[in-house]
Amino acid sequence: MQSLLSERSRVFERADPYAVSGYVNQHVGTHDLRLPAHGHPQASLNHRRFASLDLCRISYGGAVRVTSPALENIFHLQILLSGHCLWRGQRQEHYLAPGELLLINPDDPVDLTYSDDCEKFILKIPVALLEAICAEQRWNSPRTGVRFTENRYQLGELEGFVNLLSMVCQESEAGERLARVDEHYQQIVASKLLTLLKTNVSREPIAGASASFERIEAYIEGHLREDIDVEALARQASMSLRSLYALFERHAGTTPRQYIRRLKLERIRACLADPTCNVRSVTELALDYGFLHLGRFAEGYRQQFGELPSETLKRRS
Structure with a gap:
């Protein structure tokens, strides 16, 4: 999964974790960072803005803990690239392994502890994008909004999704970009998520003209x-x-x-x-x-x- 953002998107390399955390708060999602009691971890970050999406590749270089009460108006898709990460959520704990995907809803609290060698790819998706796709496709979701009903997946279960993300990352790093192309790709990514992952969205009507x-x-x-x-x-x-x-x-x-x-x-x-x-x-x-x-x-x-x-x-x- 080396194709998920290259060195061309490097923003920080072996930097102060708090500096990286401040940048993440500004561009990817509000959170609190707690460093380990000992050692001097060095963090690295790649980042690209792509239409209304944010693409991020991050490592903190130490056993840091990232917490947030909720992401409010965004979804976080996180793919573990290396190391491991302890996720605490929905009355359970799970050690994410490389190749696992975690989907965090806007109202889900965030509580993640990285290993020293943990590296992640994070995709930030605005709520408004998913809601717009549901409206355009005439898919139905509860008044409380779109939510993913399962949080964890193996990438191997999601046919073609990694290749799609790789393509989007390459497009985000292209020298010449067209806004219409970016928007087209973000529509495909969001639509794929709504069809590949389990959600509270109903994509099929109960009946055509009437229902028994x-x-x-x-x-x-x-x-x-x-x-x-x-x-x-x-x-x-x-x-x-x-x-x-x-x-x-x-x-x-x-x-x-x-x-x-x-x-x-x-x-x-x-x-x-x-x-x-x-x-x-x-x-x-x-x-x-x-x-x-x-x-x-x-x-x-x-x-x-x-x-x-x-x-x-x-x-x-």
Whole structure:
């Protein structure tokens, strides 16, 4: 992956890590840098601006820790080129190895610890770019915005993506550049991410001119871990919100929101009762399905099934 930015893009070489960190804060994403207690690490950075994207190749030369409460209006795609990096996020820890890709959403906290020999390629993508592509393609995403629902990937799983990034890096270092060409490439990169990686974006309509209740139900069951917005569901089904509510009243005797909640609880109960389903805790499973108020979740579960979720889990063993 040496083609991901060459020496032609060098901004710092064996420099003060805080100087590099200041540059990164300005161009790539706001963060705090903590240096190791001992030693004098030397950092290096390659950087190019490409349309609305930022391309960055960085190494700090020491076991530094990078943290940020959130990236706010940007996505970070990070590819580990060498060494290792400890990522802490979403109630888990993982050592990234060379060839692994990490996708950080705008509202994800950042907590990364580099090894001495860690080097990364970072692609900064503005939220507005992904949202514009979804609007142009008439793809649907929740009102809360586009989010990637899985954070980690092996590059080998993403067919052709490294070659695409290499091409973009080469274009960014070309002597003569055309803004229209840059914009065309950034559209391809962002579209590839939305199709290769798992997101909360629905790229297919539920139906053409109209949707049956069965097709809407199948769509909901396939997206239960996501925040299914009822207004977006109506748009997907090519019907008014009023017609959607009437369809659910006729076929399910309830509202779309209550129906979605019921299916989520049924899916959770099936997992709690199944010994082959890996459940670390009821709380974690509830959060996976979007139940943020755990007291209300437990009460709703008890009302629907006549027992608490912890009792269902206990009975499986």
